[in-house]
Amino acid sequence: MGQSTLPEERTLTTLHTIALAMDTLAASGVPYERLLAGSGLVRSDLDTPDKLIRHTQELRVFANALACTRDPALGLSLGLRMHVSAYGILGYTMLASRTLRDALELALARPILLGTYFNLSLERDGDEARLVARDYRYAPELETFNTELCMTSLLTVVRDLLGEPVTPRRLLLPFAPPAHAALYADKLGCPVRFEAGAGVLAFDAALLDRPLPLADPVTCHSGLQQCLKLDARLSDRHDVLEQIRDHLDGHLRESATLHCVARRLHRSERTLRRHLQRLNTSYQRVLDEVRYDKARRLLADTDLPIYLIAEQLGYSETASFRHAFQRWSGQSPSLYRR
Structure with missing residues (x-):
């Protein structure tokens, strides 16, 4: 018996990323009707926190957002606004975790709650820790957007968890340099290499065992x-x-x-x-x-x-x-x- 090969039509996720996109673009005067067009969603859906949607609906909103703004760096901007609190109970549990490593491992073990389009892993090589995003299999025209959103949102989460403006050691991306490639260094403050085998956010491995400022074992x-x-x-x-x-x-x-x-x-x-x-x-x-x-x-x-x-x-x-x-x-x- 066959099985659907389109992961975006099978996977479920929450509304947190769409809500962020709508809030961000509403400030620029983009009407929500244009953002939600063709997604099967209506404005009132965003008032239902436990509502679940398919990735295909989220991808339609992302495509609409890019078309409305004509901002090729939109993924970077949204990712840097994707604070840990946007992940609901998962985000608050991460904040209450003992160390950065505990928080990241908690999240990566539950990709459905993260709503990610990638296989994410936490790896270590000597004094360098790496958050790695592999195996993107969704809408190819949105690969750059989704990779930027993923990698910069991971950076935002690390910064939120530690409570300090961490600067990555480097960022690796699996695609060729886009037209807005010069913006990466400005927004992230680290070297960027394109056409790598996967998306990689590298930072100081010593941070993994750093106690989190909001750690609370009972809440966690x-x-x-x-x-x-x-x-x-x-x-x-x-x-x-x-x-x-x-x-x-x-x-x-x-x-x-x-x-x-x-x-x-x-x-x-x-x-x-x-x-x-x-x-x-x-x-x-x-x-x-x-x-x-x-x-x-x-x-x-x-x-x-x-x-x-x-x-x-x-x-x-x-x-x-x-x-x-x-x-x-x-x-x-x-x-x-x-």
């Missing part, structure tokens, strides 16, 4: 328990959505209904619909995403005629598939295949 223990519960809740919802996607991917030709999926997964239709509503999505939207995902794979990796691809996706008429693909991607299946 209490916060950790809440983090574990939230992590489990996010993972459970993620697992249910994965099960629905996985079933659909292998049964699209049957034009599966939610009732059919619920029966095969041994759950009630009402339970599945409630799960989807909590994830700010619907069965039709999930079905469309799985079809779009599979259509792109079949168009890119096979020579199947368009009408056979339409059949495999559960369409009785090729014209219906062509219309749907145009709506999803902004281009025809034939043009996409080129």
Whole structure:
């Protein structure tokens, strides 16, 4: 049975980064309607702290933000404003941790709560500590933005935790120098090297064992328990959505209904619909995403005629598939295949 290869359509996250982007751009006069366009989100969603969204929705807001501001260094600016408190209970638990190492290891062990687009790790080489970001697999046009946001937000978190303006030893980035490359040294105060194998924020390893000024073992223990519960809740919802996607991917030709999926997964239709509503999505939207995902794979990796691809996706008429693909991607299946 197949599985969606688009991580941005499967992974869940919180609203904290979108909230930061909206607050930052609102100060520049950018209306929230433009930022949220096409994301499936509305302004009132940001007043619901426990609301979960998919990475595909967050990425749409990021793309809108770049288009609205035309600021190629927006990722740098947002990351430097991404304070540890923006991560909710995870951030406050980090602040109450014993040392910087404890705080960072706590966060890196729970990537769902961080909402990261990377595989993050903490490494040490002699007297140098490194926060490393690898394996970006999301929207390629947003790689520079997301890498900048990730690396500078990590720096901001380190500074917040220690309560001092730490200057990195160096920053490594996996892409070629962008047009705004000169801004890096100005904003970060350290040497920057491009076209590296991964994103790396390097700093003095002695800082890892530095006691944190707001350390409190009771608060840290209490916060950790809440983090574990939230992590489990996010993972459970993620697992249910994965099960629905996985079933659909292998049964699209049957034009599966939610009732059919619920029966095969041994759950009630009402339970599945409630799960989807909590994830700010619907069965039709999930079905469309799985079809779009599979259509792109079949168009890119096979020579199947368009009408056979339409059949495999559960369409009785090729014209219906062509219309749907145009709506999803902004281009025809034939043009996409080129």
